[in-house]
Amino acid sequence: MTTEPLASRMRPRNIDEVIAQQHLVGDSGIIRRMVQAQRLSSMIFYGPPGIGKTSIAQAIAGSTAFKFRQLNAVTNTKKDMQLIVEEAKMSGQVILLLDEIHRLDKAKQDFLLPHLENGKIVLIGATTSNPYHAINPAIRSRAQIFELYPLGPDDIKQALKKALEDDERGLKSYDATIDDDAFEYFATQSQGDVRSALNALELAVLSANTKPAHITLQDAEDCLQRGAFLSDKDGDMHYDVMSAFQKSIRGSDVDAALHYLARLIQAGDLPTIARRLLVISYEDIGLASPSAGQRTLAAIEAAERLGFPEARIPLSQAVIELCLSPKSNSAITSIDGALSDIRKGHVGQIPDHLRDGHYSGAKELGRAIGYKYPHSYDSGFVAQQYLPNKLKNKQYYQPKETSKTEQQMKQIYENIKKQQK
Template sequence: MNNVANEPLASRMRPNNIDEIISQQHLVGEKGIIRRMVKTRQLSSMIFYGPPGIGKTSIAKAIAGSTEYKFRQLNAVTNTKKDMQMIVDEAKMSGQVILLLDEIHRLDKAKQDFLLPHLENGKIVLIGATTSNPYHAINPAIRSRAQIFELYPLDEDDIHEALERALHDQERGLGKYNVKVDDEAMTYFATQSQGDVRSALNALELAVLSSDVSKDDLRHITLQDAEDCLQRGAFLSDKDGDMHYDVMSAFQKSIRGSDVNAALHYLARLIEAGDLPTIVRRLLVISYEDVGLASPGAGQRTLAAIESAERLGFPEARIPLSQAVIELSLSPKSNSAITSIDAALSDIRKGQAGQIPDHLRDGHYSGAKKLGRAIGYKYPHNHEGGFVAQQYLPDKLKNKIYYEPKTTSKSEQQFKSVHDNILAAQKKL
């Protein structure tokens, strides 16, 4: 009992069955696959992935509670193969056991090889929990034997419901205390935890247990108390997790889509993660990949902003970064540079190269004249306009076009005009 009493509030408030689960209705709602599996008692091994504090362990325990199967929990790193053997032995004696394996993406080969046959015979129902993308981080042998389910951060209403439930629960929650939580404090807990219900619940418990008790035994939780106990909301882009890459992706796509407000929002999230090297690298890529020839000077201006940001460091680095993001977002867009070189690379990698025309080969090539080749190179600077029509591509690619100009800016419209004139002249050869 003492161990239970010492458990954090978030742990004590875990649901006993799937009907008590808050959120994740795509999995546990009336038509959710996990509810259907529980209802028919046809459980298969599964992997839950998503950010911390969103219910991976809670759903696993709720499945066990709803099916009345034994539930055991191990960590892929800290627990040994011997610990797993004990659970296998238990399953052989008593029937199916649900094993929640935290950090399953860090499961080593020896432990994996030990578990696989027991997953095959159905004695162990494995529920792996990870914050990493299982399609990248988990061994295919485990993936192929498990259903993969993504869990999402809880919204503010979900967290508010969890907080209210904890405040009124007499046995597991804070119902035994006489607590008054101001609306502003409740809103702070619900919003600043950023979808992490564990963080919200444990901050609420800290606020209650550390609060002054009035003469009438009232514990009054104010906004200041909430801010003190949840000083910094859980951030949805820690720089070592998959969520970080999601934010980076949204950042680039917002700039590409010219939504400056969304781009600034994701920039702010990345700044809070403190990963300046990744931010500046992505900005430089964007300036050439997505703005490119539509604003040829954007790359150099972005580089100047990056160098300023790196010299300043945070927090001042946010200023040149913001300037670069605003310019890139609102600049005309062209991806013609990346699509052109990728098209050329694609041909090379397919073996589409061919012999370089003789007249383009080095004029000092010693064997050329001896072989009787007519070099025939025409020097463009000796011709009007600095251009003369002649073949540059190998014969097998003679009419190949890689550069497809965009017309989103005056600069590339000018490039297009020159390009079209050159193509027209070369077609007459």
């Protein structure tokens, strides 16, 4: 009896057996074209776990005459790589699948680079991290970068069906039957991770109480648990979810925002949710509803005291309010405009009348006491220059008119500007 997991046994033997990723291995896909021409270049596959990075690498090798070797950038040594290079020198060319390539250290990288240049090694790097951020430019420049996508439920069903019907590598010998709702659970709750779905199916079959095995929905739930939720707190998928969360609130789409909130809640990441909601309340709602920030903070504090699962209630309330609030980004654009000028060196001398009383020796240097105290005037305002001369006509604040609150602010702002001219 083999101990090799079902997902490993069912890996495609050539690119015709690859499930999904048709943008790469379909009839006009670039990888299929490279295989057909027998001209491979080094490449990097990136995407979430369990979507076929290793499988496609093995399928490429199975569709060509090249030898295939697999190493891990962390656990395998430079000596392991040297052995593969020697093999490549004798056989002509070797496909090297290097898992976790984003963790390749400089010594191993420097060793590999010349062999990538001369074509002896066709490197296929696999990573769950964004290669444009995580992989050294020297490697990136020598490889094509391909993004792989999570499989859809229909793709997962296809893989499960093949496994159940395959007599050589699959589970056909067990003559297992599976209820429709259990089959659906495996396909949908694996969240695009075919490896998770296949291994859960195998566990259900091997641990079944009946012979032949009969898999129910309860069996599927027991073996897959909550599913392979795609939101690794340290991975790119997590940041994609956060980005979609904020953009959905900014776009006033309550349903989408609640969906992404649910994904973050499922990941148990309360600190990230709290921080992002607070940012949104000031960045995207801002002066259109100035009290939204206070109410969001109150909801966050309630959530932190409650903890999950009850924390979902105040968080949901905050998200719904932020989605349906009028939006204004004038606060962030205003300060970013001012910061941009500072960074460009547009500073200027502080007007003398603003320095009086705070700068030692000002009177002795003959500066005029020109400051006018606004509270000495009936309206609480008096026109005078506050910006340096070189910036005196600058307007950083560009009011929005998305709410009555900021419309009123705009009117006050414009009146003050008129009086200052």
